[in-house]
Amino acid sequence: MASEFRLILKHADQPGYTPDMECYMRHGGYEQLKKAFATPARDLADGKKQSPQEVVRDEVLKSGLRGRGGAGFSAGLKWSFVDRKSGKPIYLICNADESEPGTFKDRQIIHKDPHQLIEGMIISCWANDVKLAYIYIRGEMPHGAKLLNKALAEARAKNFLGKNILGTGYDLEIHVHRGAGAYICGEETGLIESLEGKRAYPRIKPPYFPAVLGLYMCPTIVNNVETLCHVKHIVAMGASEYAKLGTPNNTGTRIVSLSGDVKRPGYYEIEVGKATLGEIINDPAFGGGLRDGRKLKAIIPGGSSSKVLKAGEVFKLKRKGADGQMTAVDVPLLDLPYDFDSLQQAGTMSGSSAIIVIDDSRDIVDCLANLSEFYAHES
Amino acid sequence: MTFSVPAILEAEIDELITHYPVKRSASLMLLHAIQEHFGHVSREAIEWVALKLGLQPINIYELVTFYPMFRQEPLGKTHIKVCRTLSCALAGSGVLRDHFCKKLGLDSHKHGAQTTPDGKFTVEFVECLADCGNAPVVMVNEDLATKVTASQADQIMSKGRAN
Known part of the structure; x- marks a missing residue:
């Protein structure tokens, strides 16, 4: 029987767990940042050397971590696309513009365990030579913005942020930037336009791939809140241990938001x-x-942008048979494993991992008209 | 009346501008700060922010008209935003909005934000507030009310009337 596995939300709902620095430190807070800073350089088999930062980036790649925002793209690959030779500063933006209908997972992290996000962010920034980063939080989370600002101030006071962090010579500043109620800001190039003080019209790719031409036309990494939290746990566990969580090509844990008729x-x-x-x-x-x-x-299996699945549908999924050959297997709707690849093979997506359940008392046309209205308003 | 920003707010604004290598980036944060203080973003405020950031007023005006959270007119003291997107709709947010409208003498068939004549309340439908597991949700000024029932709605209104 399936059960919850709490990695990111391990402490969040424990009685007495509070979002302040003191509580976070009592629960091993910022130990993984120190561990990351102490990462030794690595000699590779081909005679090349990996710097400590390259080692951490490589661990994130090998962990199999996929973006928790919606696209499910490899976080390590995304980082590998960053133009490190341009001589321009590299920026990192945490996408906390949680607004895909049905989704309320990042809200839990921001409000209950903001330091976990900040620690994951500092490690990610350090690993990518980022000196200035932003948390783009949706406008309708004013308390979340205040909590993050307080947590950032606490981190500055402990020298986890600022100049010469913990004597390493590394400088980093993180600021909170509030959106103002536009769904399109969740799209990464729209988000960048918004952070530049413009209307959040998405940019055309190519040429505006954030990894090369992002914020202020500089290389930019945009990662979701939950994704950045996972980086901390990859450092803690090591890539190979982390990759044992979940299933092959769908590693780690995911926070699923469940709403509707349950x-x-x-x-x-x-x-x-x-x-x-x-x-x-x-x-x-x-x-x-x-x-x-x-x-x-x-x-609706992965936020309102995902294809709706009907009760009773059966899907053909590719599975490795006993002979090692890939064969198509019939999988009924309710037996679909909740992961990136199975839902994609079923013709939909796990998206932002938000499941909305609709029962037989509902008119499906009403439901879809409701979502159409959302998209009409937001475009 | 001339538009003036108190020194303490201007100091906050000057600090916000230092967060960005390019001043223009501070636009949204400045508009939030202005709106929180004055309750809305007036034409004079738009010009003030533009001047502050070395921009043309149109650069700020186009943000105020694009981002739904900014408003150019004052709203009611208690601003009630009822989420209308699917999970909340399934949990009865349509009936809930009608309840607010009826009790406050507003027309539930009208679209958009509506303010009571005494200026005490504004009620509007908004899109997903990202707390769908607690549907239906309502934002009352900066606070989120969850699993809101008709009697909780009545409490929200009686609190607002006392304001």
């Missing part, structure tokens, strides 16, 4: 692919099933 809506952290859609919706440890007397009509 008994227990809420957020549940799972090992990626270790729980099925059916388990997340129906198990007592998760959604607890639909309300009594109701039947499933449809599932």
